[in-house]
Amino acid sequence: MRIETTAGPAEVDIERTGRSRPAFLLVLTHGSGGGVDAKDLLAVRDSAVARGGAVAAVTQPYRVAGRRAPGKAETQDAAWLEIIAALRKKFRGVPLIQGGRSNGARVACRTARDAGARGVLALSFPLHPPGKPEKSRRDELLAPGDIPVLVINGARDPFGIPDAADAAEVHVVAGQAHSYRAGFDEIVATVEPWLERWIR
Known part of the structure; x- marks a missing residue:
């Protein structure tokens, strides 16, 4: 489906089972130069x-x-919230979880409260630019005890790795950098029990 926003159109591919009412709605997005x-x-x-x-x-x-x-964060976040509003009309009353990888993880964290998200999945959250740990993006993460956040980063990520004080839960995939070449079964095994809280 195509969703019009103030920043231009977004394209959304929806996958679901045959259930009349899904257990939850998970909205995922890409990194700055990547795709879904x-x-x-x-x-x-x-x-x-x-x-x-x-x-x-x-x-x-x-x-x-x-x-x-992606341009200015304010423009990106405003468009994201418009996308979420349109999806909420399609999936009324279903718990919203939002997430993404890299820049998409940042958007999901920054907008979680305004979107009314019940949880955030942050893949390869870029804690800082490579080699510049002093330029931390820690303030974009949601504090523990707030909206549940699951961060999954590679152990060799040059953008840094959040720690448990930065988010509700952090999982590190050994041997992986910012873009994963392996470890997908481990990612799924980490995400599945985290999703259980929204499955009735």
Whole structure:
């Protein structure tokens, strides 16, 4: 489906089982230069659908327009909230979980409260630019005890790795960098029990 926003159109692919009412709605998005076909996003999507959820994979407006850089955070976040509002009309009364990888994880964290998300899944959260730990993005993460956040990062991620004080739960995949080449079964095994809280 296509969703019009103030930043331009977004494209959304929805996957779900035949259930009339999904257990939850998981909205996922990509990193700044990537797409929703990233292997970690696809692994999470397939797992969530198998558990009775509906998954909306969002290609954000700047990527639909062919740009690699997301631009201003305020513009990106406003468009994201418009996308979420449109999806909520389609899935009324269903618990919302939002997430993404890299830049998409940042968007999901920054907008979680305004979106009314029940949880956030942050894959490869870029804690800081490579080699610049002093430019931390720690303040974008939601504090423990607030909205549940699951962060999954590779142990060799040059963008840094949040610690348990930064988010509700952090899982580190050994041997992986910012873009995963392996470890997808481990990612799924970490996400599945975390999703259980929204499955009735």
